[in-house]
Amino acid sequence: MNNGNNYKRRRKDTFSDDENSCSTDHEPKKKDLNGIITSLLLLEEQEKRDHDEQNEASNEEKSILESNHKRKTRTMLEFYTNLQDYYSEIDETDRMNRKKSRAMAASVAAAVAVSQTENQSPNQQNKQPGPGQQRRLWVKDRSKAWWDECNRPDYPDDEFKKAFRMSKSTFELICEELNSVIAKEDTTLRNAIPVKQRVAVCIWRLATGEPLRLVSKRFGLGISTCHKLILEVCSAIRSVLMPKYLHWPDEDSLRETKEEFESISGIPNVVGSMYTTHIPIIAPKISVAAYFNKRETERNQKTSYSITVQGVVDTRGVFTDVCIGWPGSMNDDQVLEKSALFQRANGGLLKGVWIVGSSGYPLMDWVLVPYTQQHLTWTQHAFNEKIGVIQKVAKEAFGRLKGRWCCLQKRTEVKLQDLPVVLGACCVLHNICEMRDEGIDPDLKFELDDDDVVPEVALKSASSMKARDAIAHNLLHHGLAGTAFL
Numbered sequence: 001m002n003n004g005n006n007y008k009r010r011r012k013d014t015f016s017d018d019e020n021s022c023s024t025d026h027e028p029k030k031k032d033l034n035g036i037i038t039s040l041l042l043l044e045e046q047e048k049r050d051h052d053e054q055n056e057a058s059n060e061e062k063s064i065l066e067s068n069h070k071r072k073t074r075t076m077l078e079f080y081t082n083l084q085d086y087y088s089e090i091d092e093t094d095r096m097n098r099k100k101s102r103a104m105a106a107s108v109a110a111a112v113a114v115s116q117t118e119n120q121s122p123n124q125q126n127k128q129p130g131p132g133q134q135r136r137l138w139v140k141d142r143s144k145a146w147w148d149e150c151n152r153p154d155y156p157d158d159e160f161k162k163a164f165r166m167s168k169s170t171f172e173l174i175c176e177e178l179n180s181v182i183a184k185e186d187t188t189l190r191n192a193i194p195v196k197q198r199v200a201v202c203i204w205r206l207a208t209g210e211p212l213r214l215v216s217k218r219f220g221l222g223i224s225t226c227h228k229l230i231l232e233v234c235s236a237i238r239s240v241l242m243p244k245y246l247h248w249p250d251e252d253s254l255r256e257t258k259e260e261f262e263s264i265s266g267i268p269n270v271v272g273s274m275y276t277t278h279i280p281i282i283a284p285k286i287s288v289a290a291y292f293n294k295r296e297t298e299r300n301q302k303t304s305y306s307i308t309v310q311g312v313v314d315t316r317g318v319f320t321d322v323c324i325g326w327p328g329s330m331n332d333d334q335v336l337e338k339s340a341l342f343q344r345a346n347g348g349l350l351k352g353v354w355i356v357g358s359s360g361y362p363l364m365d366w367v368l369v370p371y372t373q374q375h376l377t378w379t380q381h382a383f384n385e386k387i388g389v390i391q392k393v394a395k396e397a398f399g400r401l402k403g404r405w406c407c408l409q410k411r412t413e414v415k416l417q418d419l420p421v422v423l424g425a426c427c428v429l430h431n432i433c434e435m436r437d438e439g440i441d442p443d444l445k446f447e448l449d450d451d452d453v454v455p456e457v458a459l460k461s462a463s464s465m466k467a468r469d470a471i472a473h474n475l476l477h478h479g480l481a482g483t484a485f486l
Helices: 002-119 146-150 158-166 169-180 195-208 211-221 221-245 251-265 293-300 332-337 340-346 378-404 418-434 462-477
Strands: 270-283 306-315 317-327 353-356
Touching: 002 158, 146 158, 146 195, 146 211, 158 169, 169 221, 169 418, 195 211, 195 221, 195 418, 211 221, 221 317, 221 353, 221 418, 270 332, 270 378, 293 418, 306 332, 306 378, 306 418, 317 332, 317 340, 317 378, 317 418, 332 340, 353 378, 353 462, 378 418
Parallel strands: 270 353
Antiparallel strands: 270 306, 306 317
């Protein structure tokens, strides 16, 4: 019995020891797990705290940026407002100063007039100008005796034409046409230059090509005023008179032109004679090589620069088309390809008609040129003779153009960008003179130098070659060809 109790007691002690032993073994592991969990919780709290701090920092930076932007915007607006106020004050000050200056000038003029009146006799006082005609003390007194003489009604018409290349009636017609565009009104401080004097300054300058200082002395105006008047009148001529006096003819006019050219040459369907000339210029500051005129340089042994003027004329020598301003280094065929006439011809404007040109142009469906090969047949010689008759019309027209307007013979003071306006005005004035049968003084005739360069591609249409051969054979067959080559 005692043995059994002892056994139970020992077993209980053993179980108790085992339990204590197991409890002792798991306690460190449980502590480690709790530490890890605690660390993770701390780390998560730290990350959350860092994230909150970052959000707070970004929000703070954003608010700072927005605040800076608003401050800069406000500052700029204040600056522009102050700047506008500043300029407004300056404008107002200038306006007041100008007003005071005008008032002071008027008071000084009135005082001078009163003092002169007091010092003069009663008869002289009666001749004093009325209100609004006070003397302009600040205007330089220049002599206009020459122009006043030319402007007299009894001034000889032949003398007037010698100076201005046209009769008084033609001159007055031009003034009347331009009056609404170039007329100016009188102001408090200055009387406007009359329309006739404005037009006269421009035409005399174009006709003589004299320097602006001589133009200034002739008309009693300042040099800069003369230069400004010339450009204004030339611009008005191109904008007002060119559409009326220089344009492609209508169907009735083309029919008459065909008949007239056929009557002098025997060649049918010719509507114009074409020629290209060069206008000397001062060496430009840009693209110098493009304006270099090689042929003129070789002829005169002097470096020359130029721009080109291509024109088509009718039997009277009146321009029906012009192309102005391409550089002088370009050949005739290159200028033709750049012209508006070439574009219109490609659009069908010149279908079935001919424009006669020199050997410097290519043979095309609408451009008729002479034969250029070395050994010509009898028929080709005869054809070239008749072509020469038509070519002569354009060449003589350009000779009269340069003869009338001597400014085209020498290098001008006009800037390169303004030169096409001046040249266009010369062509329009030439047409007006030709239409009104204004003859040209034989001493003014200008001989042109032919610089025809056969283009690299002299034939641009096989059908045009056949048409030219047919015209040549027809001339010879009907006895219309000349015999000057024999």
